[in-house]
Amino acid sequence: MSRSFMYGTRLQEMEQMMMSVPNFLPRTKGMFIIGQKTIDEKEEFKRCIYCSEYSKGGCRRLQCPYLLERADFGQIGYADFIKDSFWDSDDFFFKKRLRGLFRSFTGEWFMSSYHKDRYLCLAQGSALLQSTKKQNLALLYLLTANEQLWDRAKDHIYPNKIALSEITLTGINTTCYALFQAAKTIASGKLHIKENELADKTLIGEVAFKTIIQAFLIERYGDEIMTVNQ
Structure with missing residues (x-):
């Protein structure tokens, strides 16, 4: 990186x-x-x-x-990038949750060793990244983060596109759904997940919240942001 x-x-x-x-x-x-x-x-x-x-x-x-x-x-450090990206929000509870995120940051960008292996395997040298690179990196980061979502998404990642519309959502849990909605937001530029939803800890757990926020950072700054560890 x-x-x-x-x-x-x-x-x-x-x-x-x-x-x-x-x-x-x-x-x-x-x-x-x-x-x-x-x-x-x-x-x-x-x-x-x-x-x-x-x-x-x-x-x-x-x-x-x-x-x-x-x-x-x-x-x-990490907190400065989050503030640069999200601090114009008027949602008090969303910003409160962001504070908790950067205060607890330990330098780890992946949710598990499996997440890291899947992401790096797809991201390194993929022809998919030649255009809209930052966007595609963020999508790969989201789709490889969760086992259930990955099982549904892996057959719909092609050399020239990520076909989100082909991914079956029937029966997925709320975590997968939140990650998928974040992916749709990044891919389309339209809001499919709102700040008040991200602020709700009962709706979106800590791991999913961190994954989504970091995916938006990758979309904005590219994979170089993943070298930030403080």
């Missing part, structure tokens, strides 16, 4: 420099000396004044486009 191919080799620093965000200070070890001012290497991601999007009046963007780069430096 890492974006650094040269990690742990003598070429690591060169790769980091080549991947640096335009108009940010170059990434190196140690301190930066600018005139009479000394700046720690991580200061560039602590202070927005070094960002190309920053002006005298503040950031020109409604949402930070460099969250993943800042996460690489350990300046932001």
